[in-house]
Amino acid sequence: MKWLPILLLLPQLLIIAIFFYWPAAHAVQSSFYLQDPFGFGSTFVGWENYADLFGSAEYRKVAWFTVIFTLLVTFLSLAIALLLAVKADNVLHGAKTYRTLLMWVYAVAPPVAGFIGLIMFDQTFGPLTRLFGQFGWDFVLGVNFNDTAFAMVLVSVWKQVPVNFIFFLSGLQSIPRSVREAALIDNRSGMSRFWDITFPLLAPTGFFLLITNITYALFDTFGVVDTLVKGEPGNNPMTLVYKVYVDGFRGNDLGGSSAQSVILMVLVLALTVFQFRLVERRIHYT
Amino acid sequence: MTDTTFTTAPQATAPKRRIRWGRIADHAVLIAGSLFMLVPLLIVMQTTTVPDAEIIKHGPQLKIGNALPDNFNKAMFEASGFSGENTGVRMLLNSFILGIGFAVGKIALGMIAAYALVYFRLRFATAAFWLIFTTLLLPLEVRILPSYEVVQKLGMLNTYQGLIIPLVASATATFFFRQFFRSVPEELVEAARIDGAGPVRFFIDILVPLSRTMIAAMFIIMFVFGWNQYLWPTMITTDEGMYTLVRGIKQITQVLEGASLPEYGRSNLLALIAILPPVFIVIFFQSWFVKGLTESDK
Numbered sequence: 113m114k115w116l117p118i119l120l121l122l123p124q125l126l127i128i129a130i131f132f133y134w135p136a137a138h139a140v141q142s143s144f145y146l147q148d149p150f151g152f153g154s155t156f157v158g159w160e161n162y163a164d165l166f167g168s169a170e171y172r173k174v175a176w177f178t179v180i181f182t183l184l185v186t187f188l189s190l191a192i193a194l195l196l197a198v199k200a201d202n203v204l205h206g207a208k209t210y211r212t213l214l215m216w217v218y219a220v221a222p223p224v225a226g227f228i229g230l231i232m233f234d235q236t237f238g239p240l241t242r243l244f245g246q247f248g249w250d251f252v253l254g255v256n257f258n259d260t261a262f263a264m265v266l267v268s269v270w271k272q273v274p275v276n277f278i279f280f281l282s283g284l285q286s287i288p289r290s291v292r293e294a295a296l297i298d299n300r301s302g303m304s305r306f307w308d309i310t311f312p313l314l315a316p317t318g319f320f321l322l323i324t325n326i327t328y329a330l331f332d333t334f335g336v337v338d339t340l341v342k343g344e345p346g347n348n349p350m351t352l353v354y355k356v357y358v359d360g361f362r363g364n365d366l367g368g369s370s371a372q373s374v375i376l377m378v379l380v381l382a383l384t385v386f387q388f389r390l391v392e393r394r395i396h397y398t
Numbered sequence: 399m400t401d402t403t404f405t406t407a408p409q410a411t412a413p414k415r416r417i418r419w420g421r422i423a424d425h426a427v428l429i430a431g432s433l434f435m436l437v438p439l440l441i442v443m444q445t446t447t448v449p450d451a452e453i454i455k456h457g458p459q460l461k462i463g464n465a466l467p468d469n470f471n472k473a474m475f476e477a478s479g480f481s482g483e484n485t486g487v488r489m490l491l492n493s494f495i496l497g498i499g500f501a502v503g504k505i506a507l508g509m510i511a512a513y514a515l516v517y518f519r520l521r522f523a524t525a526a527f528w529l530i531f532t533t534l535l536l537p538l539e540v541r542i543l544p545s546y547e548v549v550q551k552l553g554m555l556n557t558y559q560g561l562i563i564p565l566v567a568s569a570t571a572t573f574f575f576r577q578f579f580r581s582v583p584e585e586l587v588e589a590a591r592i593d594g595a596g597p598v599r600f601f602i603d604i605l606v607p608l609s610r611t612m613i614a615a616m617f618i619i620m621f622v623f624g625w626n627q628y629l630w631p632t633m634i635t636t637d638e639g640m641y642t643l644v645r646g647i648k649q650i651t652q653v654l655e656g657a658s659l660p661e662y663g664r665s666n667l668l669a670l671i672a673i674l675p676p677v678f679i680v681i682f683f684q685s686w687f688v689k690g691l692t693e694s695d696k
Contacts, residue, residue, distance in 0.1 A: 117518035
């Protein structure tokens, strides 16, 4: 019987050792090596891969785009979802129908969302391309940097609003009736009632979602980016994760790509530590 | 209940109009939001019902054509690659294998590991806990290349094991079940012990039935997550017979780019087929799904 718990833990530990710790360690290791392009071996180069990255104008450009992209996607999808959740919480008729209509996109894969974006922005018949054309905006997806970036943000927001909506709505519905009624008596104006009472009560959900959304914009949008650039990274905007893939897989720059992976690992670790501290604080107060 | 309606009824006439305008505004916002979500899907749906030449000429229209059976045949039974293996049927099958295999693997591993962590006193329990939960910190995307090399070394490229197992190497389900097991009342464990149930009996006869709703919720979330995987399948499966629908989407878009008469009807229908199963599951099991999703953050 003494061996039973170890036996139970073994499969999980084995899988994470082989498919998590080994690759993660390998990434850290190879980020300090320069791989021979013909695969004949590698030489230790210390921090050179990192120095190269930070010195590269292209990497800095991608990093900047990622920051702006992440901020836009996070802000827009949180704001739209919050607005919709507050409204869905208000109405009595059709609340269930609205919930279904607003949440189903959760199940759409990012690259498929990107594919729908390709149709919407198609050069010859895309409804959005035509609409923008009416206003004199010649939208060229996959060629013009800003147009492609616009499409990436729009598709990523479309894909992310549902998750945020679900969390905000469940957060709103967990606010006790008594609090709502007291607020209603004290404060007639819906606007100030929202900012003074509802918004602070939603803050824990909001913080949690903030981190989730940043992680989403950084990593899960890979599929959106990959479909919208139509396989031609070229002059198109890309995120840091996409660059890891492009450099490592297409460019065969293993050391550089590993260094990028390690930078991203550090970034995620920092975000998670930040999140844990917030969660701790939340438990503390409630 | 009757009291409140009684007292509010007489004074309801004056503020009624104001409230109603507010309600209309609420509905307007919700309808706009629903349209924002729904219209792109409707457009894709419409394009699957008309011949390709018509889409290119007119774009999406407000009519339903009769080319759907034709597009369906092409999408499901005609391969789009060179090998002739990645028909829609094949990709659909692979998607189901990935979705179900991932969900089952994750739940099974997670449950037994969580069981060991919660109900046994282990000397190295804390170490095991941290080893397992560190995996929550780093998504597969950041260690994608070395993971690929490991799978390559193990000779698991273009296999279902290579596709599924590395994705299972994270602790979301373990974490979730650990939280749930800890909320199971202590008395139940005691009672089982008094009745002479061993650890295995306790797990199978008490813990598993208790966790039914949780298992269902996890299954839905994990199935959708597995079905929607893109980056990992893109790297691991180069063999067209191993493509999932979501992984195949890239090739579908490349067919659109290259051809003289792009087959929009067929490609859009494949995209639609990639969307529908997870969407139906999420809609039909909505309450479980929402519960599982929102409770996993606690």
